[in-house]
Amino acid sequence: MNSASDIKILILDDDTFMLKLLVKMLAKLGYTDVITCDNGSDALKKLEHTDTTPDLILLDLNMPDMDGIEFVRHLVEYDYHGKLILVSGEDERMLRSAEKLVHAHKIPMLGYVHKPVDPSKLSEMLHRWETHVLANPASISKKTYSVDDVRTAITRQELVNYYQPKVSVANGDVIGVETLVRWHHPQDGIITPDRFIHIAEKHKLIDDLTQAVLTQAVVQAGKWHREGQALRVSINVTMDNLASLDFQDKIFNLVSENNLPPQKIVIEITESQVMGPDARVPLEILTRLRLKRFHLSIDDFGTGHSSLAQLRDIPFNELKIDQGFVHRAWEDDTLRAIYDASLTMGKQLGMDIVAEGVEDRNDWELLRETGCDMAQGNFVSLPFPAEELPRWMTEWKKRFQAGL
Ligand code: C2E
Ligand code: CA
Ligand code: CA
Numbered sequence: 001m002n003s004a005s006d007i008k009i010l011i012l013d014d015d016t017f018m019l020k021l022l023v024k025m026l027a028k029l030g031y032t033d034v035i036t037c038d039n040g041s042d043a044l045k046k047l048e049h050t051d052t053t054p055d056l057i058l059l060d061l062n063m064p065d066m067d068g069i070e071f072v073r074h075l076v077e078y079d080y081h082g083k084l085i086l087v088s089g090e091d092e093r094m095l096r097s098a099e100k101l102v103h104a105h106k107i108p109m110l111g112y113v114h115k116p117v118d119p120s121k122l123s124e125m126l127h128r129w130e131t132h133v134l135a136n137p138a139s140i141s142k143k144t145y146s147v148d149d150v151r152t153a154i155t156r157q158e159l160v161n162y163y164q165p166k167v168s169v170a171n172g173d174v175i176g177v178e179t180l181v182r183w184h185h186p187q188d189g190i191i192t193p194d195r196f197i198h199i200a201e202k203h204k205l206i207d208d209l210t211q212a213v214l215t216q217a218v219v220q221a222g223k224w225h226r227e228g229q230a231l232r233v234s235i236n237v238t239m240d241n242l243a244s245l246d247f248q249d250k251i252f253n254l255v256s257e258n259n260l261p262p263q264k265i266v267i268e269i270t271e272s273q274v275m276g277p278d279a280r281v282p283l284e285i286l287t288r289l290r291l292k293r294f295h296l297s298i299d300d301f302g303t304g305h306s307s308l309a310q311l312r313d314i315p316f317n318e319l320k321i322d323q324g325f326v327h328r329a330w331e332d333d334t335l336r337a338i339y340d341a342s343l344t345m346g347k348q349l350g351m352d353i354v355a356e357g358v359e360d361r362n363d364w365e366l367l368r369e370t371g372c373d374m375a376q377g378n379f380v381s382l383p384f385p386a387e388e389l390p391r392w393m394t395e396w397k398k399r400f401q402a403g404l
Helices: 016-028 040-047 068-077 092-104 119-135 147-155 197-202 206-226 239-243 246-257 280-291 307-313 333-348 361-370 386-401
Strands: 009-012 034-037 056-060 083-088 109-114 159-168 174-185 189-191 232-237 265-270 295-301 318-321 352-355
Touching (some): 009 016, 009 040, 016 034, 056 068, 068 083, 083 092, 083 119, 109 119, 159 206, 159 232, 159 386, 174 206, 174 386, 206 232, 206 246, 206 386, 232 295, 239 265, 318 333
Parallel strands (some): 083 109, 174 232, 232 265, 295 318
Antiparallel strands (some): 159 174
16 A cells, blocks of 8 residues: 555445546546445445455435435445545535444544535545555555454454553543553554454454453553552443453452552443343443442443433443544534533533543643543543553653643
8 A cells, every 4th residue: 555546445426427526536636446336235235345345435425225324334234444434415414413323333434525525625634544544554454354363362462452541631630541452463563443343242252352451451550550650540341241240250359469449440331332131230230340449431422322321320430522522522513512411411410521532732622611520532642552651641741731
């Protein structure tokens, strides 16, 4: 992958004039490996063959047979791992909701463009992405991994924890870190979880994966505590992990073996995973964890359907506002409304509020003005391996004291 012409693009739009126009626009920008489809079924057929699987799809929302939203649902079934740009004549609000839906399906989007398409907007979006892709070729390799690959990664201990800081907005204190797993693949380099967690979930490997991540994280937390860094360490746990009562025993044992106070371990639970028909087991586990003073956090708040019900039923200590409602909320009324509502609700319930996806100074300022407790995001720091914590902390202290 060296240049724009190596990137495979598929355009799906029922309007053949639009297809021609976009092909021309892309060609001018150097993207020549472009195929077009005027209906969703044909496009899905192309996804079945590796030589036509695109790196990027430009998708029209409004199409007569299969509309864009339905197409996205199918993309999930096809395990599509490329990117998506929505192209539509619908208004801003509609496009925004569509973007949320795509986000909820965990399909990475570069953004959306309005029709008539402004070539400079499209070019800017593609350029930003291309710079990233050319710098990280592994991020685009279409290679998808098999269950066996993921199983081997777990048994060969190729999973490595990275950590991303959560800091106090008011005084810059480092409250804790979130554990984010990475796969150090012997050939492909560092692989991010969006490329293998869903495989582990689908094929019942998630308990083993969580166990590997959890053990590393608790051991690391113990080390930091002995070195005088009493950080809270957060771990991502899925509802599937809470299907068996083993989970709580394992975590109790680990924490006591490492001499850690349970309140320093935060269990982050994604709310978009709807509880199964029998919610009693997860509820029992969560309640018992809370009784033992573990911290419980509701992750990606605002993206799921059951957020309010879960807030009612589970005794969370922390609420994480999803990054989709944080970044750019200072300039977008819809995002701002959701951000404000989540913040207010969480505060009323006495929870600590973490805003995720804080990407720039403007985002940070909004958190400060609205009294959000904690910030997490690339503006503060990218996730890093454990050994980089001391260096980052020194740097962060300086930055905060200097007014960022
Ligand atoms: P998450 O729990 O919502 O974690 C935050 C994700 O946002 C991380 O992606 C992080 O690198 C990314 N991020 C942080 N700051 C920013 C920012 O300012 N802007 C943007 N655009 N992104 C930011 P990552 O590490 O790729 O993880 C993706 C998801 O994979 C996580 O989302 C979590 O749901 C899942 N995951 C990660 N580690 C584990 C794990 O050990 N177990 C399980 N079950 N899931 C995990
Ligand atoms: Ca999380
Ligand atoms: Ca999250």
